[in-house]
Amino acid sequence: MPSRAPAAQEPSPPGVQLLVRIRAPDSSSGLSADLLRGRGERERTGRDGGLSSFGPRKDIGPEPIGSGVDEKRSVAKKPVTRIEKHGYPDSIYINAAKIFQGIRPEKSNDRNPVQYGDNSESPMMAFKDEHSRRLSYELAFNTLKYQGLLEEILLDSKTYPSHSIPDELTSLLVVMLYDLQDRKFRKRKIFAEEELVEEVQEIGRYLYSYRTKLAAALARCRIKYDALSIEYFLPKTIWKQEQRASALPICFWINTLKISLEDVIRDLEMKGFTKVESVSDFDHYTYAVDQHCHDVLVFPSSLREELLNLDLFADCKLLLQDKSRSLAVHSAQALLSEGGDILVAHVGSHLTIAHLSALTNHSTSTIFVCGVKSSAKEEELRNRFSPMGCENIQLLHDDFTELEPKDSRLEKAKVILLIPQCSGLGAGNPMELILSEDRDAGLLRDLLQGFVSEDKLSILAERQLNELIHALKFKKVQAIVYCTCSIYPEENELVVKKALESGVEGEKVQRYRLIPSVFSTCSNSESSTEMFFKMEPSEISSGCFLAVLEREKDTSKTAKDILASAVAKRLLDGIVEEKPKEEVKKQKVKQRRRKVTASEDSRVELKKSVNPDSHTAPSKVLKPKSHLSPLGKAYERQTPAQKACAEQNRTGLY
Structure with a gap:
């Protein structure tokens, strides 16, 4: 999520004005201004009702872990690349500007005097590490949230337009302005190990030369909108989501x-x-x-x-990890039969795959993961799985929809876990969703708007339907788990119902049907609306949609039974040769004779042994014939100690 805002002063009681003196960062300029910082607390209105106020949160941390307990077990805090309020390395600004350029809302030129370059092409970004990637996205999203305020500051201070800054660098200008005001217009530190970028250095010097005018413009905006801090300028949808x-x-x-x-x-x-x-x-x-x-x-x-x-x-x-992914993993594991494998349709988060690996560790199951396109990505994933102890994972370069349903590698695959790309507005932490699963950064723009455009929703739903239909084509798969964090039925119930109605399974295999998930209390299989497991976004959980599809049980007769029945009804005359009745009768008589002979032999031998007229009855006939199998006979020959050991091992199998 965006970096935490600095704590602000408590708002004064209603009707009381608070006088605050704001000084420019450079005392040599001598610039100062007396500003009225608001009139107590007001009820916040929506985006159309103007920019109204709400107090920034105060995060009061609990006592440090380890006080009064075993402090040796505590781990020292990890170092952070960013030094608080001193800025970022140049590469962070460059990547954040590219992200911001790609997700900012498009406005017509006559409505927006601040002009940006063309963003039709997807930007190429290179991140030093995962931490740098996270900082870049957070800086871009913070800039997006306050885009309107930042543009007004640029125009009011006459910092923009400038003939020295082309439209292609406007995004970088706005991103660096956000960071400049975030560090209270102090000078940015140059990191010793960083690689300097000429455009970043140039715009940094340009903004710093206008710092007093920019600070004054920000102050005027706060007076104009009666805002205690810039958090008061957040759109209502963003404020609610962050709360x-x-x-x-x-x-x-x-x-x-x-x-x-x-x-x-x-x-x-x-x-x-x-x-x-x-x-x-x-x-x-x-x-x-x-x-x-x-x-x-x-x-x-x-x-x-x-x-x-x-x-x-x-x-x-x-x-x-978000709970919604754990729900999907547990649903898939619960459907897995002994010796079966699981096919994961998308790489998504490595944590989802690792969790599945942990749950299936005590079986012979293999987890196949689709869409690992490059050797670099494969190496990255293996480096992540190794310290977790995951060993039953096999990475596939193929996209899920490119896999042939008869692929020999998936001979034992019994369950498919499908977590497709979705709008994601039900996610509790959209930033984490983007970072952990490589999701589209456009989710941040949708979050800002509070909705997803119909065109985008239609594209997502069509892609999800194609993937689910493809999953239905794997004839040896017995169950499919479909999971999203979308709030739209178009991506949830409607996708599942359309896929089931498609009939792509064919007539030679059992059809799929909806079943309740392992978390559902629903027992009425007729009520398809209750067959889905759903959690609405709330203060205690993220949004989640879960559907479980399972093949219908085969209750029909076997092929041999059907054939025998057809022959008996003389439906296959001339097709299947029927044995002569006399031959069938002879076979039955022979079978009966073998059974009778076996039983009579035992009785005859026993009678001979007790006949008083017989003086030479052999002793061996006193023992009944043994019907033990070879293994049984071997058991009879074992010593008492061997028998005891065998019994102990057998008991351990249950």
Whole structure:
């Protein structure tokens, strides 16, 4: 999510004005202005109702983990690339500007005096590491949220337009302006190890030369809109989403490849955590076991940073991931038959695949993952899976829709897990969704608007339908799990129903039907609307849609039974040769004779042994004939010690 805003002063009581003196960063300029910072608290209105105020959140952290407990087990905080309020390396600004250029809303030239370059082509970006990628996206999204305010500051301060800055660099100008005001118009630090970019250096010097005018323009905007801080300029949709995301409990799944649930609980208790029944019972250092997934632990959102610094997280024993993905993984694992494999249609998050690997570790199952296009991506994934202990994963270069349903590698695949690209507006943390699953950054623009355009929704739904229909073509697959974090029926129920109605399975195999998921309490198979598992976005959970498709059970007779029935009814006269009745009768008589002879032999021999007229009855006939199999005879020849050992091993199999 976007970087946390600095805490602001408490708003004054209603009707009381607060006088604040704002100085320019450079005291030599002598510029100062007395500003009225708002008139108490007002009710926030929507985007059409003007920019109204709400107080920035105050994040009060709990006591540090480890106080009063075993501090040796704590892990030191990880170093952060960015030095607070001193800016970023040049490469971060370049990548953030490219992202912003691609996701900013298009406006007509007559309505927007600030002109941007052409963004028809997808930008090429190279990130130094995952942390740099995250910083670039966060900076781009923060710029997008305040685009209107930043453009007004540029125009009011006469910083824009400038003949020295072409339209192609306007995005970079706006991105760097956001960062300049975020660090209170202080000079940016040059990082010793960074590679300097000429355009970034030039625009940085240009903005800094206008810093006093820019600060004054920002102050005038705040007076104009009666805003205590720039957070007051957030669109209502973004404000609501960020409020919800900040309160959303965080979920960690336990990597049972490296640790057991009992050991995790013991470790947490040593660090002062207390287990409670549900999220409604949360109070400081508490946690709960998720009601749907037995290996998922839920914590208060306020503990996020401290939990990420625990040794449990550093050692890949606890892994942070949205609950919706854990629901999909557990649904797929529950459908897996003994010895069957799972086909994952999209790479998505490596955490989803790792979780599936952990759940299937005690079986012979292999997890096939589609869409690993390059050797670099394959190496990256293997480097991620290795410290987690995952070994039953096989990466495929093919896209899912390019795979042949009869592919010999998928001979034992019984379950398909399909988590397609979707609009994602139900996600609790859209930024995390984009970063962890390489999703379209356009989700940030949709989030800003509060909706997805009809054209985009139609394209997504068509792609999802094609993928689900392709999944239905794998004749040996017995079940499909379809999961999205969309709030639109067009991507959820309608896609599933259209796929089932397509009839692509053919007539020679059993058709698919909807069944309740393992989390559903629905038992009425006639009610298809209740067969889907859904969670609406709320303060305690992300949005999630889950559908489980399973092949109908084959209750028909076998081919041999059908053929015999047809012959008996003389439906296949001339097609199947029928044996003569006398031959059939002779075979039956022979079978009966063999049975009778076997039983009579035993009786005759027994009678001979007890006949008083017989003086030479052999002793061997006193023993009944043995009907033991070869294995049974071998068992009879075993010593008592060998028999005892065999019985012990046999008992261990159950």
